Amino acid sequence: MTIAALEALSFGLERLALAAAVAGHRLVLLTSDRTVYRHELAAMPDGVLDVVDTDTTDPAAVRRALAALPDLAGLVNTTDTWSVPAADLAAELGLPGPDPAAVRVLRDKALVRQRLHAAGLSRGTATGDLGAVELPAVLKDSAGTSSRAVWIVHDESGLRAALAEAASGRAGLKGRLFAEPFLAGPLYSAETLSWKGETRLLGVASRLTSRSPAVREEGAAFPVALPPDERETVARWVAEVLAAAGHDRGFAHVEYVHTAHGPEVVEINRRIGGALIGEALCRSLGADVYDALVETTLGRRPSLMDGPLAAPFEGPAVAFVLVYPDRPGTLTGWQGLDGLAAFPGKVEWYPVRAPGDTVTDLGDQRGCTGMVLAEAATAELAQHRAWCAATTVRPLMADG
Numbered sequence: 001m002t003i004a005a006l007e008a009l010s011f012g013l014e015r016l017a018l019a020a021a022v023a024g025h026r027l028v029l030l031t032s033d034r035t036v037y038r039h040e041l042a043a044m045p046d047g048v049l050d051v052v053d054t055d056t057t058d059p060a061a062v063r064r065a066l067a068a069l070p071d072l073a074g075l076v077n078t079t080d081t082w083s084v085p086a087a088d089l090a091a092e093l094g095l096p097g098p099d100p101a102a103v104r105v106l107r108d109k110a111l112v113r114q115r116l117h118a119a120g121l122s123r124g125t126a127t128g129d130l131g132a133v134e135l136p137a138v139l140k141d142s143a144g145t146s147s148r149a150v151w152i153v154h155d156e157s158g159l160r161a162a163l164a165e166a167a168s169g170r171a172g173l174k175g176r177l178f179a180e181p182f183l184a185g186p187l188y189s190a191e192t193l194s195w196k197g198e199t200r201l202l203g204v205a206s207r208l209t210s211r212s213p214a215v216r217e218e219g220a221a222f223p224v225a226l227p228p229d230e231r232e233t234v235a236r237w238v239a240e241v242l243a244a245a246g247h248d249r250g251f252a253h254v255e256y257v258h259t260a261h262g263p264e265v266v267e268i269n270r271r272i273g274g275a276l277i278g279e280a281l282c283r284s285l286g287a288d289v290y291d292a293l294v295e296t297t298l299g300r301r302p303s304l305m306d307g308p309l310a311a312p313f314e315g316p317a318v319a320f321v322l323v324y325p326d327r328p329g330t331l332t333g334w335q336g337l338d339g340l341a342a343f344p345g346k347v348e349w350y351p352v353r354a355p356g357d358t359v360t361d362l363g364d365q366r367g368c369t370g371m372v373l374a375e376a377a378t379a380e381l382a383q384h385r386a387w388c389a390a391t392t393v394r395p396l397m398a399d400g
Contacts, residue, residue, distance in 0.1 A: 001025045001073040003297060004066055006086045007032075007056050009078045009271070011350065012278040012290065013040040016076070017049040019290035023298070025073060030065050032056045039351050059085060066093065074297040078271045080145045083107060096299025098270070102246040106270050110142045110178040112245050116265055119244040121237075123261060124181030133159060136182035139166065143175030146274070146365040150215050152182060183257035183264050188224065190238045190254040191273055191281060193292055195301050197248045201235040202281060202289070202309070205273065206379060207255065208321075216364050219386065220273075221319035221379035222280040237263050250296045251289070253277065275365075276350060276373055280318035283375070286310035316375040319382035320350075321390035322368045329397035331357045331369055336393040345374030345385035349393075359397070369395045 003025045005016065013029065020027040028050045034041065041051070054065045066072060066089065075095050077086035083103050090097030105111055110126040117125035127133070133153075139162050141149035149171040151162035166177050187207040193200050203223035210216040226234065238254050245268055253273040255266040272278045272289065281289045287309060292302035325331070333355050340347045353359065353369040361367050372390040376382035 001071045002069045003027050003074045003076055003294065004069055004072060005029045005076045005078070006062065006082045006089070007077075007079050008037070009274055009278070010036055010352065011040060011276055012078070012272065013037055013049070014044050015278065015282065015288065015290040016078075016293060017044065019288060019294045021048050022291065023294050025294070025298075026050065028052055028069055030054050030056055030062060035354070038354060056082065059089075062089065074294075074299075076293065076297040078293070080107065080269055080271065083270060096297065098249055099246075102248070103270065105246050106268055108142050108175070109140055109144070109267055110176070110180075112265070112268055113180050115244055115246075116241060119240075121241055121244055122264060126178045126180045128176060128178050130163060130177065130179060133179045134181070135159065137179045138182050139163075139177060139179050141171070141173045141175050142178055143173075145174070147209075147215050147217055148364045148366070149173055149177075150364075152215060154182075183259055183266065185257040185259040185264075187255065187257055187266065188263075189220070189273055189277070190234060190252075190256060191222070191277065192238055192242065192252045192254065193289075193302060193304055194242060194247060194249055194252065195296070195305050197243065198305065199235075199239040199242055199252075200305055201231070201238060202285060202304075204231070204234060205277060205280070206383070208383075216324070216362075216367070217275070217322060219319065219321040219383065219390075220275065220277065220280075221317065221383040221386075222277065223284055223317060224379050234263060241265055242268070251293065275322070276318070276320045276371055279373070280320070283318050284310060284315040286315045313377055317377060317379040317382040318373060318375055319379060319386040320371045320373040321383075321386045322365070323370050323372060323390055323393050323395060324362060324367045325359055325369060325395035325397045327397055328360050328362060329358070329399055331355055331359055332396045332398050334370065334393055334395055339392055340372065340389055343374070343385060343389040345376055345382060345389070347385070347389045348373045359395075 017027040087100040087103040113126035116122035139151040205222040208219040253269040292304035295302040351370040374385035
């Protein structure tokens with residue numbers, strides 16, 4: 001039997017392929033660009049993954065590729081960009097999968113905010129009337145990904161600049177521009193798993209972002225050691241949020257700000273968290289979360305909904321830091337990688353780019369050239385270790 005992946009997150013593909021094999025299935029990746037997965041493909045064990053090169057933006061081409069697969073049992077999707085096409089195709093082919101209408105709601109950040117506000121789960125709502133924005137505010141692309149096309153504006157001059165950049169076309173909007181209230185407080189993400197409306201909080205990750213107006217992710221650590229009462233509060237709250245947004249099965253990565261009034265959603269992604277969140281979950285929880293991804297893809301209640309998780313401080317905490325160049329150009333390599341082994345925390349390097357790649361966008365995650373990962377007994381210590389090690393890695397750039 002075969003499980004097809006319509007594209008995937010840059011990391012986690014090997015774990016997903018092995019989880020499919022354990023379940024007695026072969027994973028086939030449909031992709032338009034193998035280079036996105038070069039780190040994973042280079043380390044992939046033989047015989048667990050097939051790659052089919054096809055234009056994944058062309059529904060007809062994807063249908064032909066799926067029709068050629070033997071005994072197709074499931075269609076897995078771990079990305080935001082392909083979540084709606086994957087849901088539509090699963091329904092069309094009679095495969096297990098989420099309600100396509102619910103997936104469309106979650107891909108519309110403005111609609112999600114409006115639903116949460118109507119349900120009393122968000123103090124503010126979204127507006128498309130950009131001539132009457134109450135400041136401070138956040139301007140977003142309703143269908144954006146990877147922190148692209150996000151502007152934090154505190155005054156009228158900042159608002160004018162953001163609107164001008166959005167109107168210029170340089171931001172590459174995928175949906176429509178809208179505004180929502182600025183949320184003051186630290187940023188976290190709740191990592192969850194749901195089945196038939198029941199949601200389990202797997203843990204909370206801390207998030208570090210840049211100070212520039214174009215919000216760029218700098219790092220994350222998991223699991224945050226929340227006080228028991230706060231963890232219970234977050235667990236109840238995120239279950240209510242996902243129910244109101246219409247998410248009732250599979251993983252969700254819910255970014256939120258813990259404001260003076262409690263948690264407030266930033267955005268909901270119906271997938272495992274990106275970057276190295278999946279790796280952090282596996283290491284810290286003492287469970288392979290990709291087994292649960294395969295089970296939900298096949299229409300089965302995931303065992304992770306019920307099984308025990310590692311107690312606090314039992315599994316290692318994990319943190320990672322994204323490494324960006326200081327200027328655009330052509331990446332020729334990195335300085336400092338050979339010194340990472342000297343740092344505590346079992347430090348590892350995960351390349352995102354390869355020498356020869358051109359890096360043009362430094363304002364969001366597209367500028368990331370690689371990530372430094374470290375372990376420790378707590379998320380705080382792991383973050384310190386990862387950050388310290390990452391400061392010694394320098395991308396080498398040539399004009400290009």
